[in-house]
Amino acid sequence: MEPLDYLAEERSKASFDVEEMKIVWAGSRQAYELSDRISRLVASDPVFRKDNRTMLSRKELFKDTLRKTAHAVKRTVELNLSEEESSTLWNYVDQPAYANLHWGMFIPAIEGQGTEEQKQKWLPMAYKMQIIGCYAQTELGHGSNVQGLETTATFDPQTDEFVIHSPTLTSSKWWPGGLGKVSTHAVVYARLITNGQDYGVQGFIVQLRSLDDHSPLPGITVGDIGMKFGSGAYNSMDNGVLRFDHVRIPRDQMLMRVSQVTREGKYVRSDFPRQLLYGTMVSVRQIIVSESSIALSRAVCIATRYSAVRRQFGSQNGGPETQVINYKTQQSRLFPLLASAYAFRFAGEWLQWLYTDVTKRLQANDFSTLPEVHACTAGLKSITTSATADAIEECRKLCGGHGYLSCSGLPELFAVYIPNCTYEGDNTVMLLQVARILMKTVSQLVSGKKPGGTTTYLGRVEHLMQCHCEVQRAEDWLKPSVILEAFEARAARMSVTCAKTLSGFSNLEEGFAEISSDLVEAAVAHCQLIIVSKFIEKLQQEIPGKGVKTQLENLCNVYALSLLHKHLGDFVSTGCITPEQSALANEQLRLLYSQVRPNAVALVDAFNHTDHYLGSVLGRYDGNVYQKLYEEAWKSPLNDTDVPDGYHEYIRPFLKQHFRTARL
Amino acid sequence: MEPLDYLAEERSKASFDVEEMKIVWAGSRQAYELSDRISRLVASDPVFRKDNRTMLSRKELFKDTLRKTAHAVKRTVELNLSEEESSTLWNYVDQPAYANLHWGMFIPAIEGQGTEEQKQKWLPMAYKMQIIGCYAQTELGHGSNVQGLETTATFDPQTDEFVIHSPTLTSSKWWPGGLGKVSTHAVVYARLITNGQDYGVQGFIVQLRSLDDHSPLPGITVGDIGMKFGSGAYNSMDNGVLRFDHVRIPRDQMLMRVSQVTREGKYVRSDFPRQLLYGTMVSVRQIIVSESSIALSRAVCIATRYSAVRRQFGSQNGGPETQVINYKTQQSRLFPLLASAYAFRFAGEWLQWLYTDVTKRLQANDFSTLPEVHACTAGLKSITTSATADAIEECRKLCGGHGYLSCSGLPELFAVYIPNCTYEGDNTVMLLQVARILMKTVSQLVSGKKPGGTTTYLGRVEHLMQCHCEVQRAEDWLKPSVILEAFEARAARMSVTCAKTLSGFSNLEEGFAEISSDLVEAAVAHCQLIIVSKFIEKLQQEIPGKGVKTQLENLCNVYALSLLHKHLGDFVSTGCITPEQSALANEQLRLLYSQVRPNAVALVDAFNHTDHYLGSVLGRYDGNVYQKLYEEAWKSPLNDTDVPDGYHEYIRPFLKQHFRTARL
Numbered sequence A, B: 001m002e003p004l005d006y007l008a009e010e011r012s013k014a015s016f017d018v019e020e021m022k023i024v025w026a027g028s029r030q031a032y033e034l035s036d037r038i039s040r041l042v043a044s045d046p047v048f049r050k051d052n053r054t055m056l057s058r059k060e061l062f063k064d065t066l067r068k069t070a071h072a073v074k075r076t077v078e079l080n081l082s083e084e085e086s087s088t089l090w091n092y093v094d095q096p097a098y099a100n101l102h103w104g105m106f107i108p109a110i111e112g113q114g115t116e117e118q119k120q121k122w123l124p125m126a127y128k129m130q131i132i133g134c135y136a137q138t139e140l141g142h143g144s145n146v147q148g149l150e151t152t153a154t155f156d157p158q159t160d161e162f163v164i165h166s167p168t169l170t171s172s173k174w175w176p177g178g179l180g181k182v183s184t185h186a187v188v189y190a191r192l193i194t195n196g197q198d199y200g201v202q203g204f205i206v207q208l209r210s211l212d213d214h215s216p217l218p219g220i221t222v223g224d225i226g227m228k229f230g231s232g233a234y235n236s237m238d239n240g241v242l243r244f245d246h247v248r249i250p251r252d253q254m255l256m257r258v259s260q261v262t263r264e265g266k267y268v269r270s271d272f273p274r275q276l277l278y279g280t281m282v283s284v285r286q287i288i289v290s291e292s293s294i295a296l297s298r299a300v301c302i303a304t305r306y307s308a309v310r311r312q313f314g315s316q317n318g319g320p321e322t323q324v325i326n327y328k329t330q331q332s333r334l335f336p337l338l339a340s341a342y343a344f345r346f347a348g349e350w351l352q353w354l355y356t357d358v359t360k361r362l363q364a365n366d367f368s369t370l371p372e373v374h375a376c377t378a379g380l381k382s383i384t385t386s387a388t389a390d391a392i393e394e395c396r397k398l399c400g401g402h403g404y405l406s407c408s409g410l411p412e413l414f415a416v417y418i419p420n421c422t423y424e425g426d427n428t429v430m431l432l433q434v435a436r437i438l439m440k441t442v443s444q445l446v447s448g449k450k451p452g453g454t455t456t457y458l459g460r461v462e463h464l465m466q467c468h469c470e471v472q473r474a475e476d477w478l479k480p481s482v483i484l485e486a487f488e489a490r491a492a493r494m495s496v497t498c499a500k501t502l503s504g505f506s507n508l509e510e511g512f513a514e515i516s517s518d519l520v521e522a523a524v525a526h527c528q529l530i531i532v533s534k535f536i537e538k539l540q541q542e543i544p545g546k547g548v549k550t551q552l553e554n555l556c557n558v559y560a561l562s563l564l565h566k567h568l569g570d571f572v573s574t575g576c577i578t579p580e581q582s583a584l585a586n587e588q589l590r591l592l593y594s595q596v597r598p599n600a601v602a603l604v605d606a607f608n609h610t611d612h613y614l615g616s617v618l619g620r621y622d623g624n625v626y627q628k629l630y631e632e633a634w635k636s637p638l639n640d641t642d643v644p645d646g647y648h649e650y651i652r653p654f655l656k657q658h659f660r661t662a663r664l
Ligand SMILES: Cc1cc2nc3c(=O)[nH]c(=O)nc-3n(C[C@H](O)[C@H](O)[C@H](O)COP(=O)(O)OP(=O)(O)OC[C@H]3O[C@@H](n4cnc5c(N)ncnc54)[C@H](O)[C@@H]3O)c2cc1C
Pocket: A101, A135, A136, A137, A138, A141, A142, A143, A144, A145, A174, A175, A176, A177, A234, A239, A419, A422, A423, A424, A425, A426, A427, A428, A429, A432, B310, B312, B313, B324, B327, B329, B330, B397, B398, B399, B400, B401, B402, B404
């Protein structure tokens, strides 16, 4: 028997080689094969089942998470998986857990900030998970402003120890993942105080729980901070609260790569360049950008498949109704998101390269590109995560009523994704940092300093301030050079306008504060330019496979022209394009939508998501939506009995008029 | 002892009379006093406690909802509350339940579509809740397209009965609130078939469950459809699935006000004007608009208070850090939402008047204003709910990490609010209907037909197509006439452009489909104009109270100018304003933010929300955020024990190396 495929006709319409596109999406054939293999492995393992996740109570969910984590490690060992394979497996398990923080933050913090001795002492235990750690930076009162943390680590020369203490309520550690119930250890960030002087925030390795019975050590108050957004979602994580009551740790548990405290309590800075620490931040944010494309691709895949299955209105002579994906309104909401998924994917790929490049330079003591790389990752982190968060919710709305059901997968995807806009740098704070670097770059132009990297275009600022877009017909908008120049001109003009306004202030900081929301917009324009230009660069490479490049060109144009439409005010009010040219861009965009339409389902198939990973009845590969929705309903715990608990106390008395009633 | 108030200083800064503003917000002194009294009543009643709601399992939550509903009815009777008081009480209970559908849809459907006889038979039982009903329209396969419903009601002249049947999987009723576990009856929409002919969709009263033991009647399959977005939130409702297997009901259970089926099976249409049925739709959508302002006001209240409490960065010489509400980026994200809350409030007030007006006209057989009123409510429903949904999530982000905690109240508010964008008319579908009426209005201009109501401005289309905005200095943007003309010109030009493009198509429907996303944008422009103009009209009335009018003027200007900034592309590309004028608008907006800033906390106090209703640790009236966050954490079920369930199986073996481990 042929397997059921309600989307077969859609698939047959595609005018490109989906298998080749899968490889482009994955980055390489090897990466594709690896993720394909591992995703199937996870999907077929009953322990990793997640379809009932939103129905579990918090305790059940948490236990389920512990179980999955242990099982993931077990499978990794049994199958002798490589590091890449096992992290891929863990991604496909798709359930936030303490392991993310242990491997992703605790260990890297020691690797990055520990001395050789410290690494030799702690890392082997951590690698074997004989200790489990988390990253305890944020406090109740301080998140974004790390320098404002209040926890203290006071050196006691008498005992050669640090005394870790929470002097105020707001100094309570708050948020660290894995802290609440699992971690035995933490890297705790605290103000180093020695000889009565405050040397600012440093990292310390602190044991929190007994390795025998897991109970909190004396002086330690630790617990979970409670429910977070949504059901399922990030509630699998034990984000924690932690207070110290004069907890003593040996001096050598301060992470001492960058600065030390001597036996006598003297504070000494090593010659290790502080900038190297930024490498980790760049690395984490680069991963967040890559992951944004994955989260977005899941949402878009669900909405696209369902939009091809869903029919509403437009039946002619009793024939089938119109697939909602054929409505231009649906297309103009959905296809820019599809294009964004690809755009963010390539931006992420490029950032990964950038990270490798800057790491090499740092190792060679070349710090020259660091500020720009820093701005670039902070900015891309901000705009890709904001766009992805909005896009997931838009995809949900595109699914009409059924998108509101947990089994559509979209509510949980949204709930688990959105903290990306806040952690690892609040998105607004990030954009303000980008704006600072842009303003600095612009102000240095007069002195003849040539900007590099992604700010290179600012070196052509004179041209960009007065160039005119040459578009005369709709198809002129398909030229990459035209698009690029429009985006460069917009970004340059917005930055220069801000810089001019700033120069009118006697106090630069005041000026910066006053026009900060214009600065944020300039930063957004700059970051969007980066994404557009990296997409265009990608298309200058050779890309094999029938029709693959054409599809990507269409998507690149959809991405750029839909952004142009969305931010039309920027482009027109700075004179980068005329109203007539904007109308032509819109006309071209409509034509592009028609070209994307027959390929839409194949373009989301190219993400190669398993049904398990998607976790969505609406996004099923076979499009068998209604049957499965119907079956899913009966799993509701309320359907355990015909007559609900509470009927006798609270409903029957109405019906039998044992309650007196009144209109509510 | 003085009660604690961390926001006292903020409150002392306000330059207007908050008590008077409360009355403006509530609509009248009487309305204010009523809602103040009832909200305190609910807040002080332990049964209505909701702070633990997101931690309940689905079954517990559902039972809690039944309990609260019964208790609300009981209190209503005991206190002998008026209809207005009891519906206010129910609003403050703030937990979606079957009662909403019983009173809000089931009863009105019978009142509106039943004959006098039917009303006499059914309504007394329904009013007393001897029967409980729901509104069963949507099916798995059809929501927006009601005419496509598949459930059949076939007349059997032999027995004088209708046979209600679900012929396909997709004909299963799906979504009706209160259907899953509670309703004994439903108004079921089904295709009327008699004498082999299909007369389209009609309403039927169908009993679903035994009034003795609540078990589903023979031929009825009914249940809950499962988890929906979020925890707590709309999961208190038993949205249901329902299938009929040839269920027989007497002929007189078809709602026969508009059309009848005779004993012989003849279909007869009464002379009752069908248009009257639209009245209900207008009424429901008008309520949704009013409720949007309430939901928005809650989110804005939380974000504003917390932004005044939260301090981050900017400490000088060890002094306190900057309140985040002082950052211009925070203001430019938050204050437009604060202004929108007031704008939507007044739009809702006006819609309520419009509804009364159209009801009077309908009763006098004057249907002339109906299409316009219909467009207007559909459009405002769409733009206020979309804006509110986005705004709630923006408010959550404005609270940084802590906004992600359930106890911030924002996750649940978002989850429970968003279906407003979908039910009672999908927002995109609504805007397309508005666009249709706009296009009709424009096309009739040539024939000299004078448009009325909210489309009156289109009668001045010639002027609006070529007028120039006269703004020369930033403060010129404060003139209501200037703002109004800019919004009118923008809306008119967008509509006319669409109409011109349409006239280029030989097939109008094809044209409409092709440019539908431009049409949606024109509809948005039209609806935003309505809101701006109703706000301005409100300010032409006398408004007592020191400084109250000045504050509202500021908010009106913030609303209009922030919209102008957001949709700058529309205004500039249609030549309604110049880039220079847009820069002046921005300058003025910044000045306005400075004027709103000292009044912000008082402006949200004016909503008069109790802490119970807000349900937010971050939004507490007294600003005692950190203490309460800390206390809240310990209520997490994971904190019941120090060592979590699952430790022995899944964590300890790592620590003791009974598991072999590997990097994830
Ligand atoms: C799910 C989740 C997991 C987390 N995991 C960890 C973890 O494992 N370890 C850990 O240490 N922490 C963790 N955190 C904490 C996280 O890093 C912080 O929440 C984040 O840094 C944001 O800081 P904040 O909460 O202080 O936001 P705030 O800075 O208080 O933000 C509030 C508002 O103020 C604005 N704002 C702040 N400063 C400025 C400024 N200078 N200019 C303009 N606007 C400003 C922001 O834009 C925002 O709108 C986690 C948080 C979450 C939500």
